[in-house]
Amino acid sequence: MASLLAGRTGRDLGWPVIGAVALFAVLVGGGLAYQGILGTGAAERLVTVMLIDAIVVVGIQIYIGNTGVLSFGHIGFGAIGGYVFALLAISEAEKLKRIPDAPFGLVGVELPPLVAIACAVAFAVVCAFVVGLGLGRSGAASGAVAATVITLALLFVTHEVARNWPDLTGGDRAGLAFPIRGSLDSRVPTYGALLIALIVARLFARSRRGRLAQAAREDDLAARAMGIDPLVQQMMALLLSVAVVVLGSSLKVWEDGSILPGDFFFQYTLVTLVMLIVGGRNGVTGAVVGVIVMTIGRELARRLGQDGFEVFGIGLDSAPLDWIFRENLQTVFLGAAMLGFMIWRPSxxxxxxxxxxWLRRRLGGAESDVPPALVPAPEAGSSTLSASGIDVRFGGFQALSNAGLEADSGEVVGIIGPNGAGKTTFVNVLTGMVRPTDGTFSIDGRQLAGEPAHELARAGLVRTFQNLRLFGSLTVEENVEVAALVAAEHRGDRSHQDTAALIAQAGLWEHRHRRARELDYGNSRRLELARAAAMAPTFLLLDEPTSGMSDAESVAMVEQVKGMADAVGAGVLVIDHDLAFITGISDRIYVLDHGSVIADGTPAEVQSDKRVKEAYLGSAAT
Amino acid sequence: MVELAQNLIDGLGRGSIYALLALGVAVVFGVMHLLNFAHGELITVSGYAAFWAITNGWSWWLVVPLIIVVAVLTSLVIERLAFSRVRGASQFTLLLTSFGVHFVVSAIFLLYVSASVKNFARPAWTTQSTWALGPLQIETFDTVVIVVTILTLIGTNLLLQRTMFGLALRAAAADFDTARLMGVRSDTVIRGAFALSGLLAGIAGVFWLMRAGSTTPSAGIDPMLKGVLAALIGGLGSLRGAVLGGFALGLAEVLLRSWLPGSIAGLTEGFVFALIALLFIFRPQGFVSVAHAERV
Incomplete structure (x- = not known):
């Protein structure tokens, strides 16, 4: 038991399960206490609805929370699952009455409810897979509008089909109402589903895929540059999420004893989304808190809207406030909650x-506070990066023309040139952010031109960004660990440095539990370097690593870059326009001007080159 | 052939209204990167204004300007109360804010008017009157819609191309930060965009309400979807694309309705949504792509 709670296993396995159980206890305990005190059938029903809503909202959280893609379509998947469940579970006699012409021989099918739920989940997951392929094709990324609109279209398509296919769904008015061998009179299936939902959500969030998805949520481009293919993680999140949502929607249908097209449409989408964002969409705990807060809030709004309320003898006579406490107050409340949170507290x-x-920090043992030291990398075989004939045209503008370089993994190669010379474009080409119009590059003969960014990162070309791209709401430690996770899978042949040692080497040991976006500028730069080093790269590509730094900081940065590169055995390709910095750090230098290499050689050779002087100082210099 | 021509004209009439709605959505997206799910609420609010005016005996000649004025004012008020507070926020926040506005507005009418449909009299010429062009029967209403839409588009184009405000708006849509450095005031340009968006929604709203002859608290969903989808089909951020998208959506609806066999004709809307989803899957940037490559 103790070993399950210690170290990384504890953080990624033991504690999340404990957290899920704690959330379950809060929901169920609170619910039982409420219905026990009030003792009415209405209270009992309210608690059941809250538990089922919790399953659905936690399901939605798995997708939205981990990927950052806003989906309106999950309730559409809920509708699909709900109908599959109803169609499979309703008795034959009942179906003959309501939908005698049902297609696919569905009239004769009658499954036990739990089996029907399993079928509903399986069917919806298959649908989700198809939709997920489409989302991926559309370039779903955190905050992508096209992806959101596809999910919205899905919600409307399911609704339209449900309304206009009465042979299958009973249509808009009749719907499917049924006793499924008695309605849901036991809470056991709901408790089971809720516990499963919470455990799945917490474990996924701490799993390898979950954490890669969160990295892509924070910064899609940086994630690709770290060898993450966001589409794979998003698909996983979508499938799990839909499975959990359908678990909840089937139970909702079972509990209601009926399903109408309107049950899983705009209103329920609003309810569940508001619950999610009120609590905090990026956490399972937030989702659960949102469900509790909004259930209480809606119930109050509903009662105020009816006739005022009285609890424990404290009453509020709402007659003088009749102009506001009316029926439908809860819809205003929901809309206002969504708007208010988006404006004042979007997280x-x-x-x-x-x-x-929180529990782990309170109850878990103290962690060791001694930063481990870097272990020098064993002498790795040397690799060669060679690029030649690289052309890049943006419309009519020639950013690079016939550019090329050779670099060995044992050296530091500098690329220098005035602003607009094509330096960043060159790095963008080598890391897959820009496709070259023409030209090739390779590591040890392996052709790489045209590969997507995450493949190039996995091949060993790992970069930092001129304008800082960290995974902002992840901690310093998590930023580095994400890169290490990718390295463990795709850079297996290289020696890996301990992530803690890299953090310590970057001088970030005491900041390791802070969020990356809280770091100051210099620390952010050093974190980017540590994160790139954790990828166990063959070549580190640094895009203006000292831009915005003081002279003293720049000098320290030179040491840091060399230390990191030595420790992971990587070659360094560094870009800057500062001649002093580049000559100080590089073994060899390439000079770019107007997209072409105009000189190369040792720092001394380059400094005395006539064309370089012209490019830098104008032709008057001698 | 005659049937196809007839369908094309019907589609143009329908598409004209969508084009005006889509242009309003695109103008706001251009300056704020906000996909406005609350755009349809402008028509909901003007719908209730029209209902109030007509039940109080106003003639349609007065109701038309009333609808337009109410739409513009509503657009400005919504910007002031909600959207001005989330300028520059993440796309996630922007989308849900506009979704929230949609719900609050419709809930207010639910609360203070009622959930039931409010009917009002439509002008007679919008229903019965047609004229013949060879073998084609063309509705007077469609004709008026198409002509007014074309005039509105020409006017909007002049406004955008020939005035300082239009220049500022286009500059802000291309690059907001640079536009501000060049002295474009962000308040002015954003409020102007919302006013223009409201004006276009108001003109579309006149036709929409004339054809519907009723309003409900949730009446905004349909025009909102049409406007948003058409703007997306055309390619967000492109004004020309939005207009094209509106006409394309109108034509697609009319043609699908006439081609689908009767038993599934009720699914026209469903098919349109599915087609649009497919379009985004294969061409997420829409017909007219606007380069928005991120600099790294």
């Missing part, structure tokens, strides 16, 4: 705080 009440993280 929700709890943001991404998780109950297990």
């Amino acid at each position: 929700g009440l709890l943001d991404d705080l998780e109950i297990d993280d």
